[in-house]
Amino acid sequence: MSARDVIVVGAGPAGAASAILLAERGWSVTLLDKAAFPRPKICGEYLSPESARILDRLGVLKAIDEAGAQPLRGMKIVAPDGTVIMGSYPTTGPWPSHRDHALAIVRERLDQILVDRARSLPVDVRERHRVTGLLREGSNVKGVQAQDAEGRALELRARLVIGADGRASAVAAALGLLRPHRLRRMALIQHVAGLDGFDERGEIFVDPPDYAILNPVAPGLVNLGLVVPLAHARPFAGRLETFFHARLRQLPRLSARLEGMKPVGALQAMGPLAYRVKEPRAGGVMLAGDATGFYDPFTGEGIFTALRSAELLAEVAHAAIERGTLEASALRPYAEARREHFRGKARLTRALQFVIARRRLANAAAHALLRRPALLDLLMGVLGDFVPPAALFSKGFR
Ligand SMILES: Cc1cc2nc3c(=O)[nH]c(=O)nc-3n(C[C@H](O)[C@H](O)[C@H](O)COP(=O)(O)OP(=O)(O)OC[C@H]3O[C@@H](n4cnc5c(N)ncnc54)[C@H](O)[C@@H]3O)c2cc1C
Numbered sequence: 001m002s003a004r005d006v007i008v009v010g011a012g013p014a015g016a017a018s019a020i021l022l023a024e025r026g027w028s029v030t031l032l033d034k035a036a037f038p039r040p041k042i043c044g045e046y047l048s049p050e051s052a053r054i055l056d057r058l059g060v061l062k063a064i065d066e067a068g069a070q071p072l073r074g075m076k077i078v079a080p081d082g083t084v085i086m087g088s089y090p091t092t093g094p095w096p097s098h099r100d101h102a103l104a105i106v107r108e109r110l111d112q113i114l115v116d117r118a119r120s121l122p123v124d125v126r127e128r129h130r131v132t133g134l135l136r137e138g139s140n141v142k143g144v145q146a147q148d149a150e151g152r153a154l155e156l157r158a159r160l161v162i163g164a165d166g167r168a169s170a171v172a173a174a175l176g177l178l179r180p181h182r183l184r185r186m187a188l189i190q191h192v193a194g195l196d197g198f199d200e201r202g203e204i205f206v207d208p209p210d211y212a213i214l215n216p217v218a219p220g221l222v223n224l225g226l227v228v229p230l231a232h233a234r235p236f237a238g239r240l241e242t243f244f245h246a247r248l249r250q251l252p253r254l255s256a257r258l259e260g261m262k263p264v265g266a267l268q269a270m271g272p273l274a275y276r277v278k279e280p281r282a283g284g285v286m287l288a289g290d291a292t293g294f295y296d297p298f299t300g301e302g303i304f305t306a307l308r309s310a311e312l313l314a315e316v317a318h319a320a321i322e323r324g325t326l327e328a329s330a331l332r333p334y335a336e337a338r339r340e341h342f343r344g345k346a347r348l349t350r351a352l353q354f355v356i357a358r359r360r361l362a363n364a365a366a367h368a369l370l371r372r373p374a375l376l377d378l379l380m381g382v383l384g385d386f387v388p389p390a391a392l393f394s395k396g397f398r
Helices: 013-024 051-057 061-066 107-120 170-174 230-236 240-250 252-257 302-323 328-356 359-371 373-383 389-394
Strands: 006-009 029-032 070-072 074-078 084-088 102-104 123-126 130-137 140-147 153-157 160-163 178-180 185-193 201-207 210-218 221-229 262-270 275-277 285-287
Touching: 006 013, 006 140, 013 029, 013 107, 013 123, 013 302, 029 107, 051 061, 051 102, 051 302, 061 107, 070 210, 074 373, 084 359, 084 373, 102 210, 107 123, 130 153, 130 170, 140 160, 160 170, 160 302, 170 285, 185 230, 185 240, 201 252, 221 230, 221 240, 230 240, 240 252, 240 262, 285 302, 285 328, 302 328, 328 359, 328 373, 328 389, 359 373, 373 389
Parallel strands: 006 029, 006 160, 029 123, 074 201, 160 285
Antiparallel strands: 070 102, 074 084, 130 140, 140 153, 178 275, 185 221, 185 262, 201 210, 210 221
16 A cells, blocks of 8 residues: 555646645645745736635635635726626625635635645645656556656655546546647736726726637736637747737727736736546546636636636545545546536537637627626626526527
8 A cells, every 4th residue: 555645746726736735634635846936936826716716715715805806896808899797706695705806816826825825734745857658557547757856766655546636637638538629719917007996896908819818816916817819820820929919909999998008017918718628547546726727818717717627626535535445436526527517518618719709799698697687797707606507598598
């Protein structure tokens, strides 16, 4: 039997949360990350209201508030024709949220707080440890091959390996599970200063085929994200900054809003954004967060999904380790729980992608939401991850 129960690969939100939840249940956990924290992570840095429930459960919500997370009580959405919708997270109705607002916080701070929390428990946190492969016995994973901070090769064994190593997951790649996606988009993210007037709301500008999101992430600091078709950015490889600023100027409503902005720090870029990951068939291994796939950041649920998948994973992993059976069949309830929990939102995000890629449809949807404030409230609740998507579909959102 291995000396340690669990190895978690990747100490982002999915990995740190998995490590915390399993250490709290008494299992011995080693948490590996190739980076040293704080490390940059390209992100819109928005946390849905329901994320607060899980962050509270993980024991980090107070630290996140104290680190200066900005409350967002809704989103202002600007349609291609200039129609403005003021969406607020609903505070009444049958689905109470943990908080009446979302949060925005720079990822360096959020992820550092989560790693510090893991370190405060009996979790063996090892930064600058890159996982390079998996150890296997028959059809089961038994540990990882890694390189430590000095470049030395290591083999670490555990009863369970959790791949929470994000996009391009080394664990998913070693299992042959990564697949491309036909949605080919690119994100460009820049912190900017010199913008105000947010009134505790993020702002979304839909201008097909692009969209942009502004999230105030700290006093005087805004996360500006622009998503464009990958093919439009490709000719500008090596000159993405030029492309980014030229593209912002082409979006009239956005560029008017950005008057006076000053870039802070470097431009970050990522594309293609979407990819798929098949479910593992091997025993002794589970995937969480972006290591299970990614679609598009428009609806801002990546961190929530990472945290929620860690919660679902911890339930199944705990039961399986306790029973001493880590065969693929013992871990399958996790894949089923994930499908069950995320199916509705995934359907909504695909529907919204269809709408925001088409100018007339996006305008028509904006006008419909203005006429139906109850539907807008439900949509905000679903985007906030506390109203079940089925409530929206039953009210005629298709
Ligand atoms: C442009 C963009 C904007 C986004 N905006 C938002 C948003 O506003 N709100 C939101 O909720 N989500 C957003 N997301 C999604 C969100 O960033 C991710 O869903 C979230 O970070 C997933 O967390 P994770 O822990 O699974 O992965 P990550 O946060 O990527 O963490 C993975 C960790 O694994 C480590 N790692 C990788 N490979 C190895 C290896 N071989 N060995 C050891 N360690 C390794 C990495 O160093 C990293 O620390 C956005 C994503 C993109 C691309």
